Amino acid sequence: MSRSAHPAGPRHADVMTEGHYSAPAADLNVLDEKVWARTVTRDGDGALTVGGIAVARLAEEFGTPAYFLDESDFRARCRAWADAFGPDADVFYAGKAFLSRAVVRWLQEEGLNLDVCSGGELTTALDAGMPAERIAFHGNNKTVAEIERAVEAGVGRIVLDSFQEIVRVAHIARSHGVRQRVQIRVTVGVEAHTHEFIATAHEDQKFGIALADGQAAEAVRRTLALDSLELIGIHSHIGSQIFDMAGFEVSARRVVQLLAEVRDEHGVELPEIDLGGGLGIAYTSEDDPREPHDIAKALSDIVTRECESAKLRTPRISVEPGRAIVGPTAFTLYEVGTIKPLEGLRTYVSVDGGMSDNIRTALYDAEYSVALVSRTSEAEPMLVRVVGKHCESGDIVVKDAFLPADLAPGDLIAVPATGAYCRSMASNYNHALRPPVVAVRDGEARVIVRRETEEDLLRLDVG
């Protein structure tokens, strides 16, 4: 292996100053428990195991690439969120992060509610038996047909996203003879990023109704005037992969201000506020997510304080974690194919998947970690870029990471923290077959979403 691809080489300093990756852990064989699902460990032979099953056996039985989801970790995270928020709050799992019938059943068993944002997600939720009153329906452009289905099914809340939708949902509810419970999604003028947030006066985005210029107050006015709608609260969602609670603080303060205005104008104290999702997880050792308990305490302290100063009854809080529940529970297992050392740059390690099973790196410049998992190695670390097999130079899975220099075709490597927004955003680019999701628990592995087949591809192609 080229010396200059080694972290001690000259290129190392350049890449480091760009801040693209962390320096190699002292020992690449040590798994950072922050980024791996809870039951992941290495067995006596050095192979990674999850739920007590070694990856070689999983690869043999289910093939690669594949997502392996630690079911007991998923359930534990659901319980942690539910316990942290307690009986006076509601936790809605954001289904768009990853949804399947098994997931819906786990949510039910662990006492969580569910957010959906499309007819397909609603169908999956109802089909798997989620009680409709525990479902919230989101989206900036719900179709009439979707709204009709949601109203007919009796979903617990529809989150109104525009002036047109207020009228649309009211009309559909009236024609079904129901009074639909709704929230209004407001944009609070907070742009939250991973490590900072920006408070702005105006919002330039497709979601929600701006608090600025009295738009949200007008939406409340119109909603309250419609008999077929029961306005239960105000909703705000400020972003994704957020670590800094300050953005939530500004958001909560502005939402509570609106509640106070609504009380002053209409004599109504809206009973709920929803602060959305967006809580960050550890993709690499650099990330330090907070525990649900800390988040719950911080949010409820903020809301309580703001309500006290506005002399409002404290509303019931709801939150909508997606990534924070499912993200850390799964990893993607790949088989190493071509290895291409580029003198003076880095080594390209190609795997049997890529942007079709994880688009986040290409789409958001997301950072991931990677480890050799079929064995341990005492070889020195080499700087690698893990890439897929797609016809696209942006087909990158892990931009900069270290793997042992004796890596060879046929080794299994795994990318942790791929439970959220990987399978759910997977595509058939290059007619790739979307990988299966395999739930692993207590020594048993079971496919919950099967691998696509070439027949699946041909079945859609009816020309």
Ligand SMILES: *Cc1c(COP(=O)(O)O)cnc(C)c1O
């Ligand atoms: C995407 C989304 C969530 C979940 O976001 P995470 O980052 O996965 O926690 C919650 N609520 C709404 C309205 C969303 O759009």
